Amino acid sequence: MTKLLQTLVDSIAVGSLYGLIALGYTMVYGILQFINFAHSDVFMVGAWLSFLVAVRIGGQTATVEPSVAKALLVLLTAMVCCGALGFTIERLAYRPLRQAPRLNVLITAIGVSLFIENLGQLKWLFGAMPQPMPRLLPDRPLFALAGVNVNLLDVIVVGTAAVLMLLLNWIVFGTKLGRGMRAVSYSPPTAALMGVPVSRIISFTFVIGSCAAAAAGFLYATKYITLQQPAHETWIRLGLKAFVAAVVGGIGNIRGAMLGGLLIGLIEFFGAAYLSPNLRDVYVFAVLILVLLFRPAGILGRATVEKV
Amino acid sequence: MTSANARWVAPRPAAAGTTWLYSLLPLLAAIALAAALHFGLQPAIGPFRTNVLMNIGINVILAVSLNIVNGFTGQFSIGHAGFMAVGGYTAAAITYYTSFRVWGDALMHGGVLSGVPANGWLTAGDALFVGSCLAGGLLAAVAGYLVGLPSLRLRGDYLAIVTLGFGEIVRVLLQQSDSDIPYLAADVQRMSVWQMARHLGGALGFSGVPFYTTPFWVWLFAAVTLLVAFRVKRSSYGRAFLSIREDETAAEAMGVALTRFKVRAFVLAAFFAGIAGGLFAHEIGTALNPRELGFMKSFDIVIMVVLGGMGSISGAALAAAILTILPEVLRSPPHVWPLGLVAIVFVLMVRRKAGRRAALTLAAVTVALEAVRAAALWQGVNLADYRMVLYALSLVVMMIVRPKGLFGVREIWDYRPLGRRRAATVAVG
Amino acid sequence: MALLEIRDLHVHYGAIHALQGIDLIIEAGQIVTLIGANGAGKSTTLRTISGLLRPSAGTLAYDGQSLIGQPPHEIVRRGVAHAPEGRGIFANFTVAENLAIGAYARRDKGGIARDLEWALTLFPRLRERLTQSAATLSGGEQQMLAIGRALLARPRLLLLDEPSLGLAPQVVQTIFQIIRAINAAGTTILLVEQNAHMALQTAHYGYVLEVGRIALHATAAELAASDRVRRAYLGVA
Numbered sequence: 001m002t003k004l005l006q007t008l009v010d011s012i013a014v015g016s017l018y019g020l021i022a023l024g025y026t027m028v029y030g031i032l033q034f035i036n037f038a039h040s041d042v043f044m045v046g047a048w049l050s051f052l053v054a055v056r057i058g059g060q061t062a063t064v065e066p067s068v069a070k071a072l073l074v075l076l077t078a079m080v081c082c083g084a085l086g087f088t089i090e091r092l093a094y095r096p097l098r099q100a101p102r103l104n105v106l107i108t109a110i111g112v113s114l115f116i117e118n119l120g121q122l123k124w125l126f127g128a129m130p131q132p133m134p135r136l137l138p139d140r141p142l143f144a145l146a147g148v149n150v151n152l153l154d155v156i157v158v159g160t161a162a163v164l165m166l167l168l169n170w171i172v173f174g175t176k177l178g179r180g181m182r183a184v185s186y187s188p189p190t191a192a193l194m195g196v197p198v199s200r201i202i203s204f205t206f207v208i209g210s211c212a213a214a215a216a217g218f219l220y221a222t223k224y225i226t227l228q229q230p231a232h233e234t235w236i237r238l239g240l241k242a243f244v245a246a247v248v249g250g251i252g253n254i255r256g257a258m259l260g261g262l263l264i265g266l267i268e269f270f271g272a273a274y275l276s277p278n279l280r281d282v283y284v285f286a287v288l289i290l291v292l293l294f295r296p297a298g299i300l301g302r303a304t305v306e307k308v
Numbered sequence: 309m310t311s312a313n314a315r316w317v318a319p320r321p322a323a324a325g326t327t328w329l330y331s332l333l334p335l336l337a338a339i340a341l342a343a344a345l346h347f348g349l350q351p352a353i354g355p356f357r358t359n360v361l362m363n364i365g366i367n368v369i370l371a372v373s374l375n376i377v378n379g380f381t382g383q384f385s386i387g388h389a390g391f392m393a394v395g396g397y398t399a400a401a402i403t404y405y406t407s408f409r410v411w412g413d414a415l416m417h418g419g420v421l422s423g424v425p426a427n428g429w430l431t432a433g434d435a436l437f438v439g440s441c442l443a444g445g446l447l448a449a450v451a452g453y454l455v456g457l458p459s460l461r462l463r464g465d466y467l468a469i470v471t472l473g474f475g476e477i478v479r480v481l482l483q484q485s486d487s488d489i490p491y492l493a494a495d496v497q498r499m500s501v502w503q504m505a506r507h508l509g510g511a512l513g514f515s516g517v518p519f520y521t522t523p524f525w526v527w528l529f530a531a532v533t534l535l536v537a538f539r540v541k542r543s544s545y546g547r548a549f550l551s552i553r554e555d556e557t558a559a560e561a562m563g564v565a566l567t568r569f570k571v572r573a574f575v576l577a578a579f580f581a582g583i584a585g586g587l588f589a590h591e592i593g594t595a596l597n598p599r600e601l602g603f604m605k606s607f608d609i610v611i612m613v614v615l616g617g618m619g620s621i622s623g624a625a626l627a628a629a630i631l632t633i634l635p636e637v638l639r640s641p642p643h644v645w646p647l648g649l650v651a652i653v654f655v656l657m658v659r660r661k662a663g664r665r666a667a668l669t670l671a672a673v674t675v676a677l678e679a680v681r682a683a684a685l686w687q688g689v690n691l692a693d694y695r696m697v698l699y700a701l702s703l704v705v706m707m708i709v710r711p712k713g714l715f716g717v718r719e720i721w722d723y724r725p726l727g728r729r730r731a732a733t734v735a736v737g
Numbered sequence: 738m739a740l741l742e743i744r745d746l747h748v749h750y751g752a753i754h755a756l757q758g759i760d761l762i763i764e765a766g767q768i769v770t771l772i773g774a775n776g777a778g779k780s781t782t783l784r785t786i787s788g789l790l791r792p793s794a795g796t797l798a799y800d801g802q803s804l805i806g807q808p809p810h811e812i813v814r815r816g817v818a819h820a821p822e823g824r825g826i827f828a829n830f831t832v833a834e835n836l837a838i839g840a841y842a843r844r845d846k847g848g849i850a851r852d853l854e855w856a857l858t859l860f861p862r863l864r865e866r867l868t869q870s871a872a873t874l875s876g877g878e879q880q881m882l883a884i885g886r887a888l889l890a891r892p893r894l895l896l897l898d899e900p901s902l903g904l905a906p907q908v909v910q911t912i913f914q915i916i917r918a919i920n921a922a923g924t925t926i927l928l929v930e931q932n933a934h935m936a937l938q939t940a941h942y943g944y945v946l947e948v949g950r951i952a953l954h955a956t957a958a959e960l961a962a963s964d965r966v967r968r969a970y971l972g973v974a
Contacts, residue, residue, distance in 0.1 A: 282476075
C-alpha cells in the first residue's frame with residue numbers, strides 16, 4: 001500500500017511535467033504538422049538557465065536560503081529566455097520551410113535539436129559536467145498519508161504545472177488569440193482569410209510552448225536537484241517521453257497532452273516499481289508503438305483523414 | 309565507374325548463358341576493390357589511418373543502406389543504430405561463444421584476409437566471422453521487418469518516431485543484459501545458448517570480441533551494399549518511388565505493391581545495418597556498448613544521408629566518407645584554399661554559364677573557412693569540439709538553401725565535366 | 738475612382754500560368770460577377786486579391802492603394818472579406834465561434850455586436866444554431882455561415898466564391914436574395930459563379946474569364962443577351 005501510494009505521488013509529479021512539455025509538442029504539431037524535435041532542447045535550456053540564474057542570485061548550493069521570490073524570478077527568467085529561444089528557432093529555421101515537404105522540416109528540427117544540444121555542452125555555455133541545483137524552494141514532509149510522505153516540493157511542482165496547464169487551456173479555449181490558434185490549426189489559409197495573422201499566431205504558439213517547456217525544466221531541476229549532462233542521455237530522453245505523451249493523448253489535442261503526460265508518468269513509474277526499474281524507457285516506447293499501431297489518433301484524438 | 313554504370317543501364321542480354329556472367333561481374337569488381345584497398349592501400353597508410361579507412365567503409369554501409377529507406381521510399385527512419393546494434397551484438401556473441409566452443413578461446417583464428425597471414429588464405433575463423441556478420445544482418449532484417457510493418461499504416465513522421473522508439477528499446481534491453489562475460493573456456497562450456505544470449509556485457513559493453521574486421525571485409529560488404537542499392541534504385545519500384553516520394557497521397561494511390569516495397573526497403577536496410585554492426589563489433593579500437601549505438605549514432609547516419617542527398621547513393625557514400633574524416637581533420641585544420649581553388653575550377657568546367665555564381669559561392673565559402681581556421685588557431689580553440697555543432701548547423705542550412713542535399717537524387721557522375729549536364733540516371737518528374 | 742482596379746495581372750502556380758494578364762474594375766456599390774468554366778482562373782483571381790497568392794506581374798489597387806505584398810490579414814483589415822470556395826467552415830468550432838472569428842481583425846466591440854446582429858437578422862437559421870457545432874450544419878446553412886462570417890469583418894468589398902455550389906435550387910434563391918440585400922446595404926460584391934444564370938440576374942456588371950484571360954466584359958444584361966455567353970454558359974443553343 002505504501003509503495004503503491006508512493007509510486008502514485010511520484011508518477012503524478014513527473015507526469016505533470018511530461019504533460020507540460022507535451023503541450024508544446026502538441027500545439028506545434030496541431031498547427032504545422034511536424035514533430036518539433038528541438039522542443040526537448042528548449043526544455044533542457046530551461047533547466048540549465050534556471051541553474052545559471054539560481055547560482056547567480058542565490059549563491060552556491062549548500063548555503064542558499066529557500067526563497068519563493070527568488071524561485072519565481074528564476075522561473076520567469078527561464079520562461080522569458082526560452083520563449084525568445086522558441087521564437088528565434090521558428091523564425092530562423094522553420095519559417096523559411098513553411099512550403100517545404102514535411103520531411104525536410106523534420107530534418108531541420110533534428111538539426112536544430114542537435115545544434116542546441118551540442119552548443120549547450122560546450123564549456124563556455126552549460127558544460128559537459130552534471131551540476132547541483134541550488135535549493136530555491138522549501139521542502140519538508142507536508143503530511144503523511146498511509147505512511148507515505150507527501151513533500152511540499154512535490155505539491156509545489158504539481159501545483160505549478162497544474163496552474164500553467166490551466167492557464168494554457170484558458171489561452172487556447174478562452175481567448176481570441178486561442179481562437180486564432182485553433183483556426184490556424186484547422187486550416188491556415190482559411191484562417192488567413194478571416195483576418196487571423198497566421199505567422200504571428202505560429203510565432204506565439206512557439207513562444208508559449210517554449211515557456212511551458214522552460215517551466216518544466218525549472219521544476220524538474222528543482223525536484224531532482226542535479227542537472228545532468230550530456231543532454232541526449234537525460235534531457236532529450238525526457239523530452240521524447242513527453243512527445244510520447246502527446247501522441248498517446250492524441251497529437252494536436254491540448255487536453256490529450258495533459259492526460260497523456262499523466263498516463264506516461266503512471267506507466268513509467270508503476271512499471272519501474274512493480275516490474276523492473278531498469279526498463280522504464282522500454283515501457284514508454286512500447287506504449288508508443290502500441291498506440292501508434294492500434295489507435296494512431298491517440299486517446300482523445302479523433303481519426304482524421306489526410307486531406308487530398 | 310562510368311562504364312560500369314552504362315552497362316547496368318543497358319538492357320541485359322536475354323541469352324540465358326550469359327546472364328549469370330553479368331550478375332557475377334559486379335561482384336568480382338567488389339572483391340577487386342576490397343582486395344586493392346586491403347593489399348594496396350593498407351600497408352601504405354599505417355594502423356591509425358587503416359582504422360579510419362575501415363570506419364569510412366562501415367559508415368558507407370550505414371549511410372547507403374539508410375538511404376534505401378530515407379532516400380528512396382520517402383519514409384524516414386531515425387533508428388538505424390538500433391539495427392546496427394542488433395546485428396553487432398548478434399555477430400559478436402556468435403563469434404565469441406562459438407570460438408570458445410570450437411577452439412577453447414576467443415582469439416583470432418582468421419587468415420590473410422582477416423590480417424593473420426600466418427594462418428593461410430581462408431580459414432574456419434574467417435568463415436565464422438563472415439557467418440556471424442551475415443547472421444547479425446539476418447536478425448537485424450527480422451527486426452527491420454517488424455519495425456517496417458507499421459509503415460503500411462503510418463505516415464512518414466509517425467514512422468520516424470516508431471523507429472526512434474525501437475532504437476531506444478534495443479538500447480535499453482542491451483543495457484540490461486548480464487555484464488559478466490565469461491572468459492574461461494570451462495565457464496562457456498557450461499552455458500546454454502539462452503544464457504549466452506543474455507550475457508552481452510550490459511552497460512559496460514561486449515568486450516573480448518576478436519578483431520577480425522579488416523579493410524578487405526569492410527569494403528567487400530560496402531561494395532556489395534552499393535551494388536544492391538544501385539539495383540534497388542534502378543528497379544521499377546525504385547524509380548516509381550523516386551518520382552513520387554514527396555507526395556504521400558500520390559504514393560498511396562499507387563497501391564499495395566508500393567507499400568510492400570516500403571517494408572522490403574526496411575528489411576534490406578536493416579540487413580546491411582546489421583552487417584555494419586557486425587563489422588563494427590569485430591573492429592579494433594571500437595567499443596561495442598549500448599551508449600555508442602543510441603539515437604545519436606542514428607542521427608549521425610541521418611546527417612550523412614541528408615547532406616549527401618536523399619536518393620543519391622554516391623552522394624551518401626561521399627558524405628559518409630567526408631564526415632568520417634572530418635573529426636580528424638578538424639583536430640588540426642589544414643588550409644582549405646587549395647581545395648577551394650580546385651573546386652572552383654571544376655565547377656567552372658562543369659557548368660560554364662551557371663558556374664560563375666557557384667564559383668563565387670565557393671570562393672566565399674573558402675574564404676569563410678580560412679577565416680574560421682585562422683580564428684581557431686589564434687584563439688587556441690579545438691574545432692573538433694565544435695564538430696556536432698557544425699554538422700547540425702550545416703543540416704539546417706542545407707535544408708533551407710539546398711533541401712535536396714548536395715546531389716539530390718542524382719549520382720555524382722550525372723554531373724560531367726566538359727559537357728552539358730547529363731539527364732539524371734533515374735528520370736525524375 | 739474604382740474600389741478595386743486590377744491591371745494586367747499575371748499569376749503562376751509553379752509552371753502553370755493561371756492568370757495571363759487580366760484587367761478588372763469594380764465600381765463601389767456594385768455587384769460584379771466573374772463567370773467562367775472550371776479552371777478558368779476565377780478562384781485564383783479571388784485568392785490573389787485576398788493575398789493568398791502572389792502575382793508575378795501586374796497591379797492590384799484597392800481604394801487607390803496597392804494590395805500586392807500585403808499579408809491576407811492586413812487585406813481583411815482594410816475591408817476585403819472573402820467567403821472561400823467550399824465555404825471554409827471551421828468544423829471544430831461552434832457556429833458562434835465561426836462568426837466571431839470573422840471579426841478577428843477588428844477591435845470595436847460595439848460595431849462587432851451590431852454586425853453580428855445584422856448577420857443573424859439576414860440568416861435567422863444561424864441564430865437558432867449558435868451554440869451548435871458547425872460540423873452539424875447542412876450545406877445551405879454552412880454557406881449562410883460562411884457569408885455571415887465574412888460580413889463580420891465589415892467588408893467594403895465582399896468576395897464570394899461559388900456560393901451556390903452544391904445547394905438545392907430553393908436555397909440558392911434565398912442566398913442570392915440575401916446577396917442583393919447585402920449589396921443594398923452598401924457593400925460592394927465580387928461574385929464568382931458557375932451558375933451564370935443566377936449570377937447575371939443578380940449582378941450589375943460581369944466579366945467572362947476563359948483560360949486565364951478576360952474574354953468579355955459588359956453589363957450583366959448585355960452579357961445575358963450575348964450569343965457567346967448564352968451558348969457557352971447559359972446552356973441555350
